Amino acid sequence: MAHTVTSQHSSVNVEGLRAATPYVVQVRARTVAGYGRYSNPMDFSTSLHSDPQKSVQDQLTLIIGSVLAGLVVVVALVVIAVVCLKKQRSGSELEYTEKLQQYISPGVKVYIDPFTYEDPNDAVHEFAKEIDISCVKIEEVIGAGEFGEVCRGRLKQAGRREMVVAIKTLKAGYTERQRRDFLAEASIMGQFDHPNVIRLEGVLTRSCPVLIITEFMENGALDSFLRLNDGRFTMTQLVGMLRGIAAGMKYLSDMNYVHRDLAARNILVNSNLVCKVSDFGLSRFLDDTSADPTYTSSLGGKIPIRWTAPEAIAFRKFTSASDVWSYGIVMWEVVSYGERPYWDMSNQDVMTAVEQDYRLPPPMDCPMVLHQLMLECWMKERNLRPKFSRIVSTLDKLLRNAASLKVVTSSYSGDLLRLGGTLPGHNRKSPEDSQEIIRQQMSQTLPIRV
The missing domain is CATH 1.10.510.10 (Transferase(Phosphotransferase) domain 1)
Known part of the structure; x- marks a missing residue:
């Protein structure tokens, strides 16, 4: 059974391991360019008597740090190569110098395509807030969307004032691909924060129907x-x-x-x-x-x-x-x-x-x-x-x-x-x-x- 652990550092604590049990570990990094490839599998076995995590932990820190450093270097070299190639083709030095700085400058927020995720559902959970069904009340249908109806409703979350929202629904009988494509819009929208871009309030992925909730635009x-x-x-x-x-x-x-x-x-x-x-x-x-x-x-x-x-x-x-x-x-x-x-x-x-x-x-x-x-x-x-x-x-x-x-x-x-x-x-x-x-x-x- 596979288990994924996410960390923003070069070390991670892996909990719940069984004693005297073999494990296989793979590591990959994520940058503004998306996810890198997984490292080669590494085999470990936990100890029978000592701390079952220690034998993995001691080696995993070194492996993760090495893989992350290597992937960052590779991504940087690929970006530089692509930028230089585009520069040669276009002849516009200033434009691609700015593009290069945008990719390698720390703290720059760049859109990440949810379809670059191995499992697009991971993108939904990363960029969109999951809302409990008890917080949502659908009042009336106001239109039709690509995958189902668009409704007006109300959202009342703990500690926040009740607000009118627009609710997109995924019609019954959907395929897994339709569900993925439907939620991809939420994964995209959830990355944006601007007064002239529609705001995502959250999603309901554990209910039926699946819902995307956005701010309501009266006109x-x-x-x-x-x-x-x-x-x-x-x-x-x-x-x-x-x-x-x-x-x-x-x-x-x-x-x-x-x-x-x-x-x-x-x-x-x-x-x-x-x-x-x-x-x-x-x-x-x-x-x-x-x-x-x-x-x-x-x-x-x-x-x-x-x-x-x-x-x-x-x-x-x-x-x-x-x-x-x-x-x-x-x-x-x-x-x-x-x-x-x-x-x-x-x-x-x-x-x-x-x-x-x-x-x-x-x-x-x-x-x-x-x-x-x-x-x-x-x-x-x-x-x-x-x-x-x-x-x-x-x-x-x-x-x-x-x-x-x-x-x-x-x-x-x-x-x-x-x-x-x-x-x-x-x-x-x-x-x-x-x-x-x-x-x-x-x-x-x-x-x-x-």
Whole structure:
């Protein structure tokens, strides 16, 4: 029977050993890069008359210390080698120097993929708090999730005030893989702590159904909330929402987490109009029954085409830069009050248009500076897209200088805009000329919405 002992030091006390009994011991280390491999098995036997732990303890300390030291050195060398290789390929010395420092600097918090655990259940127990079923009261169903229902309820824990929470349930008849994938979102969410990222309260893994409990966001998903409140917010309020989303994404990016499915439907809004990034099931959990059609790539898996960067569609190259592309689409969704990106165009037509450098036009009454920022997020070369840190800084400046939001772009009435020249500050023809050119160029392959 296997028994696991976890320690943050180079020694550990192994209790409950039987006298005159042989044991096999293996050791592995965990760093920000995940778990290392197990050491070679070491055989021990406890003494018949003396302390049954002593013979193991004396040797185990030395073994663990040696293995930990060796694994740390190996991990450091691998990280340095990978960083140097990336540096040669990209030619960006500063970027990868910062990345190297992030990996080897003590105290830096980096996201750990729960699927790197030999048993993903270990990740749940490490990052998510187990809540007793007696503390939870489900009140009503408010929606459907990927694996079951989403409910509103109340959480009352000892020493804490009762609070309204959202409760995700795992439907009956689940497979072990579905249970693992369902709880993986809690393992991911439990690693985050930011005012613009949805907060995990805890999980219930020992009950039926299995539950994930998060903070409750009164206004629900951002896309439907905007459609219900079309035209009711000032541009400053909309930019404030965008700033919150960008701040949440900067935090996730700094932790080396790539969202892969950033869209207004996956942003939740509370009663104070604070927007929080949610839905950490990743794109691997999207299916054909979702409200937003997806495209199955040749490499497998579902991709939300309208929100996804070209390199992520073509090569499954998901990075913070591809999240920036998606953020540009979210900007467009917010300013257009939840309009569907690319309207009624098919996924294939969207991919063809983007590949030919067509981009979404500014929504009605869109400030010029916001559409310019969208276009920068949609640069084909991902290294030219702004980082989330710069996006946050830009939006902060716009909020301090509200006059810049009053310069509005001309509407293109639903026609796509073709990029020309280098952004920002590229040269364009007049709106009327551009509209006619777009009609002529796209009439053979794409539907034109007027």
